[in-house]
Amino acid sequence: MTVRYSELIQPERVHGSLYTDPGVFAEELERIWYRTWVCVGHVSEVARPGDYVRKAVGTQDVIMTRSADGEVSLLLNRCAHRGNLVCEDARGNSSSFRCPYHGWTYRNTGELLGYPYNQGYGGKGKLSLGLGRVPRVDTYQGFVFASFAADGPSLKEHLGAAAGELDRLARLSPEGEIELTAGWLKHRAKANWKLLVENETDGYHPQFVHGSVFSVTGSHIGSLYSDKSTAVTRDLGGGHSENDLRPEFRRMGTPMAWFGTSEAKVPEYVRKMRELHGEQAEEILIEGAPHVMVFPNLFVAEISVFMIQPVAVDETVQHVTAVQLKGAPDMNRRLLSQCVGSVGPAGMLLADDSEMYERNQRGMAARMPEWLDIRRGVGRERVDENGFRVGTANDETGMRGFWSHYRSLMEREDAQ
Amino acid sequence: MSSLAGHTGLDLHEIEEFLYREARLADEHDYDGWEALWTDDALYWVPAGGPDIDPERQMSVIYDNRSRISTRISQLKTGKRYSQSPPSNMRRLISNVEVVAVEGTDTVAGANFLLVESRERGTTLWAGRTTYRLRRVEDGIRLAYKKVVLVNSAEALSTLSFLI
Amino acid sequence: MEQRIIASEFAEVAVSLDTDANGPRLRIEDLRGGRVRHLDALELESVVWLPEERLRELLDPSAGRWSDRPGDE
Numbered sequence: 166m167t168v169r170y171s172e173l174i175q176p177e178r179v180h181g182s183l184y185t186d187p188g189v190f191a192e193e194l195e196r197i198w199y200r201t202w203v204c205v206g207h208v209s210e211v212a213r214p215g216d217y218v219r220k221a222v223g224t225q226d227v228i229m230t231r232s233a234d235g236e237v238s239l240l241l242n243r244c245a246h247r248g249n250l251v252c253e254d255a256r257g258n259s260s261s262f263r264c265p266y267h268g269w270t271y272r273n274t275g276e277l278l279g280y281p282y283n284q285g286y287g288g289k290g291k292l293s294l295g296l297g298r299v300p301r302v303d304t305y306q307g308f309v310f311a312s313f314a315a316d317g318p319s320l321k322e323h324l325g326a327a328a329g330e331l332d333r334l335a336r337l338s339p340e341g342e343i344e345l346t347a348g349w350l351k352h353r354a355k356a357n358w359k360l361l362v363e364n365e366t367d368g369y370h371p372q373f374v375h376g377s378v379f380s381v382t383g384s385h386i387g388s389l390y391s392d393k394s395t396a397v398t399r400d401l402g403g404g405h406s407e408n409d410l411r412p413e414f415r416r417m418g419t420p421m422a423w424f425g426t427s428e429a430k431v432p433e434y435v436r437k438m439r440e441l442h443g444e445q446a447e448e449i450l451i452e453g454a455p456h457v458m459v460f461p462n463l464f465v466a467e468i469s470v471f472m473i474q475p476v477a478v479d480e481t482v483q484h485v486t487a488v489q490l491k492g493a494p495d496m497n498r499r500l501l502s503q504c505v506g507s508v509g510p511a512g513m514l515l516a517d518d519s520e521m522y523e524r525n526q527r528g529m530a531a532r533m534p535e536w537l538d539i540r541r542g543v544g545r546e547r548v549d550e551n552g553f554r555v556g557t558a559n560d561e562t563g564m565r566g567f568w569s570h571y572r573s574l575m576e577r578e579d580a581q
Numbered sequence: 582m583s584s585l586a587g588h589t590g591l592d593l594h595e596i597e598e599f600l601y602r603e604a605r606l607a608d609e610h611d612y613d614g615w616e617a618l619w620t621d622d623a624l625y626w627v628p629a630g631g632p633d634i635d636p637e638r639q640m641s642v643i644y645d646n647r648s649r650i651s652t653r654i655s656q657l658k659t660g661k662r663y664s665q666s667p668p669s670n671m672r673r674l675i676s677n678v679e680v681v682a683v684e685g686t687d688t689v690a691g692a693n694f695l696l697v698e699s700r701e702r703g704t705t706l707w708a709g710r711t712t713y714r715l716r717r718v719e720d721g722i723r724l725a726y727k728k729v730v731l732v733n734s735a736e737a738l739s740t741l742s743f744l745i
Numbered sequence: 746m747e748q749r750i751i752a753s754e755f756a757e758v759a760v761s762l763d764t765d766a767n768g769p770r771l772r773i774e775d776l777r778g779g780r781v782r783h784l785d786a787l788e789l790e791s792v793v794w795l796p797e798e799r800l801r802e803l804l805d806p807s808a809g810r811w812s813d814r815p816g817d818e
């Protein structure tokens with residue numbers, strides 16, 4: 166039975182079965198996760214030759230490596246002999262991987278170096294086998310992306326306007342580079358991955374779901390998404406969207422207010438930024454970090470970086486780490502501390518988001534009304550000077566952008 | 582001779598009594614009672630990825646100083662901390678209690694725990710080894726440090742917003 | 746003799762500076778296989794200058810420990 170995506174995805178509503186049908190999930194793996202560009206990690210996680218970390222692309226077990234000549238590869242964790250896992254540790258340093266089952270040995274680029282007792286194969290170098298390699302690997306601002314499609318749009322084309330948001334993150338570092346070196350929290354949710362994606366740029370929920378923490382900490386985040394907020398939701402095209410909070414931060418006009426702090430608390434950082442950027446430093450320090458969802462799985466929420474990993478139609482692992490700014494140790498301690506307090510299984514924000522994903526998934530088991538509504542703000546959307554659709558801070562403009570791109574990928578005749 | 586002199590370390594029985602009480606207060610969501618156990622220099626830590634990470638440089642599941650413990654408790658008490666509203670039903674067993682060290686008025690103790698959590702998501706089994714730093718004060722014993730190393734700290738974890 | 750362990754999921758060796766001989770040597774012990782080898786300064790220098798491919802050839806399991814060619818150890 167073929168799924169008619171054009172019927173299930175309509176401009177103002179989407180069908181519940183898209184979140185609950187295992188057949189849809191299987192097709193998503195092929196048409197999205199094993200085709201489009203998916204974010205896997207960051208080059209700073211494999212900073213030195215021989216470094217490796219285990220990662221996931223969709224449900225695929227992948228090893229991200231850095232070879233002697235500095236190249237980053239993504240290898241499939243499956244021995245070419247009989248399919249055993251080649252790599253067991255979460256991270257390590259080794260120029261070569263030796264499968265524990267029968268000792269086949271590979272370079273960290275995937276090339277087969279040899280196998281024990283080679284007379285059984287007629288001698289050395291007789292097998293043209295190796296570890297599977299993700300066909301296309303590319304990086305942007307250090308983020309490593311994978312595409313299982315041998316050809317297709319380039320990473321630059323895929324990122325489109327979202328690239329500028331990653332630039333905006335990187336420019337917060339006095340050295341122009343971020344690092345993701347603080348390790349990842351892995352948070353399991355019994356929910357479909359798209360509920361996470363949609364929630365990430367949903368400006369409608371914070372006042373409700375996060376009211377508990379806003380009320381006890383006096384956080385200003387709630388007001389950023391209120392009906393009075395001048396912040397906007399922007400559909401960046403390509404399924405990417407952002408909550409552009411800059412109008413609010415500009416209105417405050419105070420350096421570091423975006424981070425809920427003042428320049429007096431991080432004088433060294435502010436000094437370095439002013440030294441580097443001169444007059445432009447004020448703009449950077451006032452506008453702060455982006456809040457952007459990069460299709461399909463990279464979410465940057467100012468100080469936290471999330472990667473969404475689908476596990477099953479009703480199960481997702483959300484990986485999250487703190488942004489670390491190269492050359493800003495005083496900021497990094499604060500970034501880590503604030504991030505740890507907010508995200509992950511016990512986070513004061515994300516634990517409640519995750520509770521909502523799970524209740525949302527259970528709610529959709531009900532037979533009626535069948536549809537999820539995504540029309541909020543349709544009537545007040547405008548097109549900005551760059552041609553992007555813009556809604557208010559709590560409109561569902563980003564979700565609509567996500568779904569229109571999702572539909573274009575899922576509908577393609579040439580899929581598979 | 583003050584009442585503390587010559588008797589700073591806690592004996593196993595006192596330690597167990599304290600640990601059981603702390604466990605019961607957490608299991609029963611007695612937030613004020615649980616918060617009152619802590620000292621002012623408290624540290625409440627649940628590492629992620631393994632037991633020996635550097636919490637000042639690496640992500641933890643929980644890394645709360647005294648003021649953040651207080652925020653966590655206040656959030657729970659709003660009744661709108663949805664991941665604990667309704668609260669999980671839980672019971673935990675504490676065993677294998679050992680005294681690790683006695684340092685002045687502080688006693689460092691270790692114990693294993695097994696916790697069964699039930700909520701609508703399903704029943705979740707949590708287990709691990711906890712290190713406690715217990716301090717003898719005028720009116721009893723306080724908790725200065727609690728580090729909970731989950732057996733599955735390297736795996737993806739379900740939401741854990743109850744007091745572990 | 747201070748011993749350092751260098752380990753990964755693939756191998757585990759202990760290295761130390763051995764001063765028992767007339768000159769210093771690096772002592773390397775394969776902690777999983779139990780075998781010990783000493784490398785002198787010239788041997789170590791040669792390893793440093795070994796072309797990348799030659800080093801890689803040493804990692805071929807059939808190149809040594811697991812060879813089934815008659816005459817190999």
Ligand code: FES
Nearest residue numbers: 244246247264267
């Ligand atoms: S399966 Fe890997 S060597 Fe046999």
Ligand SMILES: [Fe+2]
Nearest residue numbers: 370371374518
């Ligand atoms: Fe949220």
